[in-house]
Amino acid sequence: MYSIAQEFLFLFLALSLLFFVCFSDSASLPIDLVRLPDGFEINIYAENVDNARSMALSPNGTLFVGTRQAGSVYAILDTDRDYQADEVIVVARNLNMPNGVAFRNEDLYVAELNRVLRYDKIENSLRNPPEPVVVNDEFPADPHHGWKFIRFGPDNRLYVPVGAPCNVCEREDQRYASIMRMQPNGSELEVFAHGVRNTVGFDWHPETKELWFTDNGRDMLGDNIPPDELNHAPRRGLHFGFPYLHGKNILDPDFGKKRNLDNIVRPAIELGPHVAALGMRFYDGIMFPKEYKDQIFIAEHGSWNRTIPIGYRITLVRLEGGKAISYEVFADGWLQEDGSRWGRPVDLLIMPDGSILVSDDYGNAIYRITNTNLNKVKLKESKPVFFGQVKQAESMLFQNYPNPFNPETWIPYYIKRRSEANIMIYQVDGTVVNQIYLGVKEPGFYVTPEDAAFWNARDADGDFLSSGIYFYRLESSEGNQVKQMVLLK
Numbered sequence: 001m002y003s004i005a006q007e008f009l010f011l012f013l014a015l016s017l018l019f020f021v022c023f024s025d026s027a028s029l030p031i032d033l034v035r036l037p038d039g040f041e042i043n044i045y046a047e048n049v050d051n052a053r054s055m056a057l058s059p060n061g062t063l064f065v066g067t068r069q070a071g072s073v074y075a076i077l078d079t080d081r082d083y084q085a086d087e088v089i090v091v092a093r094n095l096n097m098p099n100g101v102a103f104r105n106e107d108l109y110v111a112e113l114n115r116v117l118r119y120d121k122i123e124n125s126l127r128n129p130p131e132p133v134v135v136n137d138e139f140p141a142d143p144h145h146g147w148k149f150i151r152f153g154p155d156n157r158l159y160v161p162v163g164a165p166c167n168v169c170e171r172e173d174q175r176y177a178s179i180m181r182m183q184p185n186g187s188e189l190e191v192f193a194h195g196v197r198n199t200v201g202f203d204w205h206p207e208t209k210e211l212w213f214t215d216n217g218r219d220m221l222g223d224n225i226p227p228d229e230l231n232h233a234p235r236r237g238l239h240f241g242f243p244y245l246h247g248k249n250i251l252d253p254d255f256g257k258k259r260n261l262d263n264i265v266r267p268a269i270e271l272g273p274h275v276a277a278l279g280m281r282f283y284d285g286i287m288f289p290k291e292y293k294d295q296i297f298i299a300e301h302g303s304w305n306r307t308i309p310i311g312y313r314i315t316l317v318r319l320e321g322g323k324a325i326s327y328e329v330f331a332d333g334w335l336q337e338d339g340s341r342w343g344r345p346v347d348l349l350i351m352p353d354g355s356i357l358v359s360d361d362y363g364n365a366i367y368r369i370t371n372t373n374l375n376k377v378k379l380k381e382s383k384p385v386f387f388g389q390v391k392q393a394e395s396m397l398f399q400n401y402p403n404p405f406n407p408e409t410w411i412p413y414y415i416k417r418r419s420e421a422n423i424m425i426y427q428v429d430g431t432v433v434n435q436i437y438l439g440v441k442e443p444g445f446y447v448t449p450e451d452a453a454f455w456n457a458r459d460a461d462g463d464f465l466s467s468g469i470y471f472y473r474l475e476s477s478e479g480n481q482v483k484q485m486v487l488l489k
Contacts, residue, residue: 029363030342034333036369039289042331045357045368046076046085052359052366054149054200054279055349056101056108059420059440062123063349064091064108065359065366066101068147073098073110075126076366081437083355083368091122091129097143099200100150102158104184111148111160114141116186136186140165140175145198149279149347154209157181157188163198168218168243170255177242179213179233193233195240195264201279201347206294208322210234212268214277214298217246223306226250227270228277230296230317230324238265268317269324275311276301279347285354286424286475287432288371295319299345299358302335312341314348314358314369331369334360352422353435410454411436412447413474421476423453428469433459441476 034042046052046063051070057063063076063085073092076085092098092110100111108122115137119129135158140146145163153159164177171177179196182189193211202213211233217226226246233240241264243255248266251257271277279299283292295318302311312335318326334343343363348356351368358367411423423436436453446452455472457465 028342029365031367033336033342034331034367036331039371040331040369041372042358042367042369043084044365045083046088046366048364049074049076049088049359049366050364051361052346052364053099053361054101054347055357055359055366056103056151057349057351058103058123060123061352061437061439062126063357063366064101064103064122066099066110068097068099068361071095071098073101073108075122077126083351083353085366089126091119091126092132097147099147100160102150102152104152109135109150109158111150113143113146113148114139116150116158116160134186135184136182136189138189139180140173147200149200149202151202152184153181153211154204155181157183159192159202159211161196161199161202163196164242167220168197168252168254170243170258179211190236192236193238193240195242195244196231197242201277201299203281203296205322206282206284208234212280212282212296214271214280215240215242215267216276217273218243218252219274219305221246221250221253223308224273227267227273228275228300229267230269230271230277230280230298230327231265232268232324233265239263240265240267269327271298271315271327272300272310274303274306275313275315276303277311277315279345279359281348281350281356283350283356285350285356287354292316296324297330297348297356299348301344301346302341309335309339309341311335312344314345334363352420352437408454408456410449410452411472412445412452414445415441415443415476417443419476421474423455424473424475425455426471426473428471433465433470435460 031042049065051067052065053068054066061078065074071094072090075089075091077087079086096112098110098112102109106121108119110117116135117132118135119132122129139162142165144165148160150158150160159179159181161179162175174191177196178191179193180189181192196215198216199213202211204211213231215229215231217228231240243252244259245261245264247270277298278301281297283295283297295316298315300311300313300315303309313332314330316328316330317324335341343360345358346361347359350356356369421438421441424432425434427433436455459465
């Protein structure tokens with residue numbers, strides 16, 4: 001017979017198991033509620049990433065993630081390259097709002113509230129990282145809008161914003177409400193853009209290399225004004241309105257008459273009011289259809305004090321001729337009709353295969369958005385290239401071996417300079433069937449079976465492909481090169 005104590009123990013264990021199943025991180029992320037355009041899907045890339053905020057990817061594939069409230073920085077590993085995390089490592093703890101992360105030349109840069117740190121050769125010691133080097137500690141320590149998003153620009157300088165230390169105010173110190181930049185060693189710190197209330201995301205146009213950034217509008221003017229902003233800064237020294245002008249034409253009731261507005265740069269486009277537009281990226285991948293090329297994706301964290309909540313989604317700004325022409329919802333569903341929410345997008349990152357990662361500091365996760373109708377690409381005709389025909393002027397592919405192709409082959413190639421590289425496998429109609437991720441390769445020839453790329457005639461799902469003609473394309477910083485192969489089984 002069971003004793004009363006045994007019965008209580010059984011009941012406790014049963015309730016504990018029920019609690020775990022119902023309220024574990026994986027069970028509390030109903031990603032099937034996320035609505036996306038036809039042909040797209042979303043999956044969980046990494047779970048249990050507490051307060052996941054800004055992201056940076058190393059050339060070796062390590063994803064670094066900063067936090068705001070947790071005080072930690074993570075390294076997320078995908079060791080088998082299946083685009084699903086295998087391990088989450090805490091590389092730093094007890095930092096002061098380490099929201100921003102950036103990666104350069106093997107080193108991890110982390111932005112705290114009032115300083116930027118550097119962890120040298122971080123991937124050599126993820127489990128026992130070195131003591132950080134203080135790169136620059138000359139930033140204000142105000143917690144209000146003090147957390148920072150950082151990135152290296154095309155000019156090889158680190159861009160570091162300093163938010164306004166208030167809802168709306170005027171400060172003589174020119175560092176406030178700005179985007180600053182400095183050399184990688186912390187020298188030559190200067191203001192790049194003025195009048196920026198609080199940006200937590202920016203990127204450079206893939207073609208023009210000009211800066212674009214999101215900016216959060218002020219509060220306490222009502223539910224519907226002012227809008228958040230997407231701004232365009234083609235050069236240094238421009239002023240973007242705060243605290244005098246909000247959006248394109250809303251004068252601040254307290255500060256609007258204190259400045260001539262003729263030289264203020266209006267937003268490239270107005271976003272939703274109080275949507276908390278944070279991370280943004282130009283889409284420069286190859287997975288999505290061509291209409292998304294060089295367009296802007298924005299992570300909207302969501303309103304905190306609006307009567308009817310808004311945001312909690314990913315939006316898309318379309319450009320034409322360098323001008324923003326439209327603003328639309330790309331993905332939503334984190335916000336429910338009753339006003340509750342189960343996630344808050346923070347940052348975006350384009351992966352080497354063209355998928356998009358999305359961080360969520362409320363759901364403590366990283367998502368991955370893919371296009372299930374793989375992008376069609378136009379392939380050019382190409383004749384076989386043999387070893388004696390190699391030119392040193394560009395990265396090149398050699399003919400695969402054996403040829404005619406059999407279910408196991410190796411593909412030699414040459415890399416001109418240090419570069420992240422992939423080899424994509426295509427059908428005749430241009431449909432991508434698989435990708436060989438090569439990682440960061442040093443300059444040189446990769447021609448032996450131990451060094452060359454290997455493919456086993458399978459598609460991305462692991463299924464064997466039928467006999468026929470296929471194409472393979474080397475993608476590196478030197479551009480692309482396509483060759484034809486024959487598969488005989």
